[in-house]
Amino acid sequence: MDKIRIVGGNTLNGVIPISGAKNAALPLIIASLLTDETLTLENVPRLRDVAMLTRILSNHGVDYSLNGKRPGEDHLTGQTIHLTAREIVDTRAPYEMVSQMRASFWVIGPLLARAHQARVSLPGGCAIGTRPVDLFISGLEALGAQIEIEAGYVVTRAPGGLVGARYRFPKVSVGATHTLMMAATLARGETVLEGAAREPEVVDLAKCLVAMGAKIEGAGTSTIRIQGVDRLSGTTHRVLPDRIETGTYAMAVAMTGGDVTLTHTSADLLRSALEVLAATGTEITETSDGIRVRRGPGPILPVDVTTEPFPAFPTDLQAQFMALMTRASGTSSITETIFENRFMHVAELARLGARIAIDGRTARVEGVERLAGAPVMATDLRASVSLVIAGLVAEGETMVSRVYHLDRGFERLEEKLSRCGAIIERISGEGMR
Ligand SMILES: CC(=O)N[C@H]1[C@@H](OP(=O)(O)OP(=O)(O)OC[C@H]2O[C@@H](n3ccc(=O)[nH]c3=O)[C@H](O)[C@@H]2O)O[C@H](CO)[C@@H](O)[C@@H]1O
Numbered sequence: 001m002d003k004i005r006i007v008g009g010n011t012l013n014g015v016i017p018i019s020g021a022k023n024a025a026l027p028l029i030i031a032s033l034l035t036d037e038t039l040t041l042e043n044v045p046r047l048r049d050v051a052m053l054t055r056i057l058s059n060h061g062v063d064y065s066l067n068g069k070r071p072g073e074d075h076l077t078g079q080t081i082h083l084t085a086r087e088i089v090d091t092r093a094p095y096e097m098v099s100q101m102r103a104s105f106w107v108i109g110p111l112l113a114r115a116h117q118a119r120v121s122l123p124g125g126c127a128i129g130t131r132p133v134d135l136f137i138s139g140l141e142a143l144g145a146q147i148e149i150e151a152g153y154v155v156t157r158a159p160g161g162l163v164g165a166r167y168r169f170p171k172v173s174v175g176a177t178h179t180l181m182m183a184a185t186l187a188r189g190e191t192v193l194e195g196a197a198r199e200p201e202v203v204d205l206a207k208c209l210v211a212m213g214a215k216i217e218g219a220g221t222s223t224i225r226i227q228g229v230d231r232l233s234g235t236t237h238r239v240l241p242d243r244i245e246t247g248t249y250a251m252a253v254a255m256t257g258g259d260v261t262l263t264h265t266s267a268d269l270l271r272s273a274l275e276v277l278a279a280t281g282t283e284i285t286e287t288s289d290g291i292r293v294r295r296g297p298g299p300i301l302p303v304d305v306t307t308e309p310f311p312a313f314p315t316d317l318q319a320q321f322m323a324l325m326t327r328a329s330g331t332s333s334i335t336e337t338i339f340e341n342r343f344m345h346v347a348e349l350a351r352l353g354a355r356i357a358i359d360g361r362t363a364r365v366e367g368v369e370r371l372a373g374a375p376v377m378a379t380d381l382r383a384s385v386s387l388v389i390a391g392l393v394a395e396g397e398t399m400v401s402r403v404y405h406l407d408r409g410f411e412r413l414e415e416k417l418s419r420c421g422a423i424i425e426r427i428s429g430e431g432m433r
């Protein structure tokens with residue numbers, strides 16, 4: 001298995017291009033199931049999750065092809081994928097697939113809407129929490145679906161098609177919002193989703209669905225109104241920039257010091273995280289195409305954060321921010337309210353010399369003067385990049401193992417960082433990548 005080797009101590013200086021958002025690309029790829037015409041997605045990141053999802057969708061009958069690179073194009077430019085679900089050939093999503101790639105559970109919405117039936121494996125839990133799907137089930141039932149749980153599968157039918165309804169989410173769920181919004185585009189009549197997720201990726205999916213002919217209003221607010229239509233068509237859509245990748249590199253620069261411009265992104269996607277970073281003493285300025293992040297030799301100031309749904313501080317940046325706080329000039333509190341078990345990185349950061357105590361949902365991080373390199377293990381996607389951020393300032397060598405987690409969501413991370421002066425390399429293991 002591949003490992004990442006980092007030798008800490010260098011500041012970061014230069015330019016980092018930000019990729020398209022994984023968490024927008026995944027529902028957008030799934031939206032291709034809603035039409036028999038071709039959906040073309042541009043700026044799709046080259047990630048393990050994207051590759052796996054396109055393979056999974058091919059089981060349902062989606063043909064896909066990738067555009068080649070144009071001459072002179074930077075090899076970090078996102079790829080263009082064409083997806084065509086001329087016919088839905090299989091409405092089953094087996095356990096072996098859904099358990100590997102939980103967002104593939106979201107196919108349940110488009111399959112029900114278009115083929116009026118689906119048999120989709122329950123995804124199960126993962127390293128960060130139990131992650132139930134009760135909201136998907138109650139939401140789809142509200143739209144008229146009949147649902148049974150049989151041998152670990154959600155078996156659902158909507159004879160005659162889904163019917164628009166009013167559904168109030170008892171708690172905010174990004175995935176259930178994506179799924180119900182997609183399902184409602186082809187339902188008969190009006191659907192009103194209240195308490196919906198307001199994440200930029202929901203807005204991006206809605207924009208694409210509208211370009212496909214859907215009638216959606218209110219995406220980006222907590223009430224989304226969808227008027228069902230008979231059919232959707234193909235379109236071309238550009239995936240929005242990855243706000244989590246943006247925030248991750250901003251935190252890496254805050255950690256090492258230096259001066260880095262993040263391009264192809266926008267501060268509007270992560271205002272609350274950037275405000276928190278500014279409070280740590282990091283200089284953040286907006287550019288025409290992104291964000292410039294600078295920090296001089298002064299101390300990293302401690303700041304308390306609580307993760308919450310958008311527009312508040314995102315859970316997907318919690319581990320990275322904790323890595324930064326390990327070197328703060330004081331103690332900070334980090335409270336995780338979205339996932340019940342998203343502190344797996346704490347024990348690994350401790351191996352590098354961090355002082356962190358967990359009390360329920362809150363981690364108290366006492367900043368230390370120095371971290372020292374050590375072998376550490378990635379436990380999930382964002383935890384793994386937090387270890388990289390810590391490794392960038394740890395004295396000596398940090399070796400991060402199980403980097404397949406990192407490859408789910410960070411495109412060419414070692415290349416982007418080494419271009420800016422970091423000493424970081426991938427050590428290939430047998431048969432991996
Ligand atoms: C591929 C993708 O976009 N993943 C993101 C998505 O995950 P995902 O869509 O899975 O996360 P949700 O927003 O659904 O989860 C939020 C909370 O709601 C709970 N819940 C969710 C559904 C449900 O039916 N019942 C229930 O109780 C979850 O266990 C969790 O505690 O949003 C999360 C929260 O911003 C991010 O961390 C993930 O990176």
Ligand SMILES: C=C(OP(=O)(O)O)C(=O)O
Pocket residue numbers: 023102103126316381382409
């Ligand atoms: C938790 C994440 O992804 P997923 O929902 O696919 O597990 C993430 O992107 O940080």
